[in-house]
Amino acid sequence: MFNSKNSMPTAKSSGRKSRNDIILLGVLIFAISIIALLLYLFSETSNSVTVTIDGKLYGTYPLNENITFDINTGTDNKEINRLVIVDGKAYISFATCPDGICAKHRPISRTGESIICLPHKVVVKTNSNTESIIPDIVA
Ligand SMILES: [Zn+2]
Structure with missing residues:
Protein backbone atom coordinates (compact mmCIF):
# COMPACT_ATOMS: atom_id res chain seq x y z
CA MET A 1 0.00 0.00 0.00
CA SER A 43 38.34 9.56 -46.61
CA GLU A 44 39.17 9.05 -50.25
CA THR A 45 38.22 6.18 -52.50
CA SER A 46 41.17 3.92 -53.07
CA ASN A 47 42.21 2.87 -56.57
CA SER A 48 44.02 -0.36 -55.72
CA VAL A 49 44.34 -3.15 -53.17
CA THR A 50 47.43 -5.02 -52.05
CA VAL A 51 47.28 -8.66 -50.99
CA THR A 52 49.89 -10.02 -48.59
CA ILE A 53 50.25 -13.53 -47.21
CA ASP A 54 52.11 -13.86 -43.92
CA GLY A 55 53.52 -10.37 -44.50
CA LYS A 56 54.85 -11.20 -47.97
CA LEU A 57 53.54 -9.34 -51.00
CA TYR A 58 51.25 -11.48 -53.14
CA GLY A 59 50.02 -8.87 -55.58
CA THR A 60 48.52 -5.44 -56.15
CA TYR A 61 45.31 -5.12 -58.09
CA PRO A 62 43.53 -2.06 -59.47
CA LEU A 63 40.00 -1.53 -58.19
CA ASN A 64 38.74 -0.27 -61.55
CA GLU A 65 39.01 -3.72 -63.16
CA ASN A 66 36.48 -6.37 -62.24
CA ILE A 67 38.28 -9.61 -61.44
CA THR A 68 37.78 -12.70 -59.31
CA PHE A 69 40.61 -14.99 -58.31
CA ASP A 70 41.62 -17.45 -55.62
CA ILE A 71 44.42 -16.68 -53.19
CA ASN A 72 45.88 -20.08 -52.36
CA THR A 73 47.67 -20.64 -49.07
CA GLY A 74 48.44 -23.46 -46.68
CA THR A 75 49.63 -27.01 -47.29
CA ASP A 76 49.59 -27.85 -51.02
CA ASN A 77 47.84 -24.49 -51.59
CA LYS A 78 44.57 -26.10 -50.53
CA GLU A 79 43.39 -23.13 -48.48
CA ILE A 80 41.42 -20.62 -50.51
CA ASN A 81 40.36 -17.00 -50.15
CA ARG A 82 38.41 -15.95 -53.21
CA LEU A 83 38.93 -12.27 -53.81
CA VAL A 84 36.35 -10.40 -55.87
CA ILE A 85 36.91 -6.91 -57.21
CA VAL A 86 33.78 -5.37 -58.67
CA ASP A 87 32.55 -1.79 -59.06
CA GLY A 88 35.63 -0.38 -57.31
CA LYS A 89 35.15 -2.54 -54.22
CA ALA A 90 37.06 -5.60 -53.04
CA TYR A 91 35.72 -8.41 -50.89
CA ILE A 92 36.26 -12.08 -50.15
CA SER A 93 33.33 -14.05 -51.51
CA PHE A 94 34.47 -17.48 -50.35
CA ALA A 95 37.08 -18.81 -47.95
CA THR A 96 38.02 -22.21 -46.55
CA CYS A 97 39.18 -20.77 -43.21
CA PRO A 98 37.43 -22.13 -40.10
CA ASP A 99 36.10 -18.80 -38.79
CA GLY A 100 34.93 -17.34 -42.11
CA ILE A 101 35.28 -13.81 -40.73
CA CYS A 102 37.05 -12.56 -43.88
CA ALA A 103 34.17 -13.73 -46.08
CA LYS A 104 31.66 -11.90 -43.86
CA HIS A 105 33.60 -8.63 -44.03
CA ARG A 106 31.87 -5.85 -45.94
CA PRO A 107 33.49 -4.77 -49.24
CA ILE A 108 36.40 -2.35 -48.90
CA SER A 109 36.89 0.60 -51.23
CA ARG A 110 38.25 3.50 -49.19
CA THR A 111 41.85 4.12 -48.17
CA GLY A 112 42.92 2.61 -44.89
CA GLU A 113 40.43 -0.27 -45.03
CA SER A 114 41.48 -3.92 -44.89
CA ILE A 115 40.14 -7.45 -44.77
CA ILE A 116 42.19 -9.82 -42.69
CA CYS A 117 42.00 -13.60 -42.69
CA LEU A 118 43.84 -14.63 -39.53
CA PRO A 119 43.81 -18.42 -40.11
CA HIS A 120 45.32 -17.99 -43.60
CA LYS A 121 47.45 -14.93 -42.70
CA VAL A 122 45.94 -13.18 -45.72
CA VAL A 123 45.59 -9.40 -45.66
CA VAL A 124 43.75 -7.44 -48.34
CA LYS A 125 44.42 -3.74 -47.87
CA THR A 126 43.37 -0.69 -49.84
CA ASN A 127 46.27 1.53 -50.91
CA SER A 128 46.41 5.25 -50.55
CA ASN A 129 46.33 6.81 -54.01
CA THR A 130 49.71 8.44 -53.55
CA GLU A 131 51.36 5.00 -53.49
CA SER A 132 52.36 3.80 -56.92
CA ILE A 133 50.73 0.64 -58.18
CA ILE A 134 53.21 -2.22 -58.10
CA PRO A 135 52.81 -4.51 -61.13
CA ASP A 136 51.14 -7.85 -60.41
CA ILE A 137 53.60 -10.47 -59.21
CA VAL A 138 51.14 -13.29 -59.73
CA ALA A 139 49.26 -13.16 -63.02
ZN1 LIG B 1 39.26 -16.12 -43.35
Missing part, protein backbone atom coordinates in the same frame (compact mmCIF):
# COMPACT_ATOMS: atom_id res chain seq x y z
CA PHE A 2 2.68 2.43 1.07
CA ASN A 3 4.76 1.67 -1.98
CA SER A 4 1.89 2.01 -4.42
CA LYS A 5 1.01 5.50 -3.02
CA ASN A 6 4.56 6.65 -3.40
CA SER A 7 4.96 5.23 -6.84
CA MET A 8 2.83 7.94 -8.49
CA PRO A 9 5.18 10.96 -8.22
CA THR A 10 8.17 8.71 -8.80
CA ALA A 11 6.66 7.48 -12.04
CA LYS A 12 5.98 11.07 -13.17
CA SER A 13 9.50 12.30 -12.47
CA SER A 14 11.09 9.25 -14.05
CA GLY A 15 8.89 9.85 -17.09
CA ARG A 16 10.28 13.36 -17.47
CA LYS A 17 13.78 12.09 -16.91
CA SER A 18 13.50 9.41 -19.57
CA ARG A 19 12.14 11.98 -22.04
CA ASN A 20 15.24 14.13 -21.42
CA ASP A 21 17.37 11.04 -21.84
CA ILE A 22 15.74 10.36 -25.20
CA ILE A 23 16.42 13.95 -26.32
CA LEU A 24 20.04 13.66 -25.17
CA LEU A 25 20.38 10.33 -26.91
CA GLY A 26 18.92 11.82 -30.09
CA VAL A 27 21.40 14.71 -29.97
CA LEU A 28 24.25 12.25 -29.42
CA ILE A 29 23.17 10.04 -32.31
CA PHE A 30 22.85 13.12 -34.52
CA ALA A 31 26.35 14.33 -33.55
CA ILE A 32 27.87 10.88 -34.13
CA SER A 33 26.14 10.65 -37.53
CA ILE A 34 27.58 14.03 -38.56
CA ILE A 35 31.09 12.99 -37.48
CA ALA A 36 30.76 9.65 -39.29
CA LEU A 37 29.52 11.43 -42.42
CA LEU A 38 32.44 13.89 -42.33
CA LEU A 39 34.95 11.07 -41.86
CA TYR A 40 33.33 9.25 -44.77
CA LEU A 41 33.45 12.32 -47.01
CA PHE A 42 37.07 13.10 -46.19
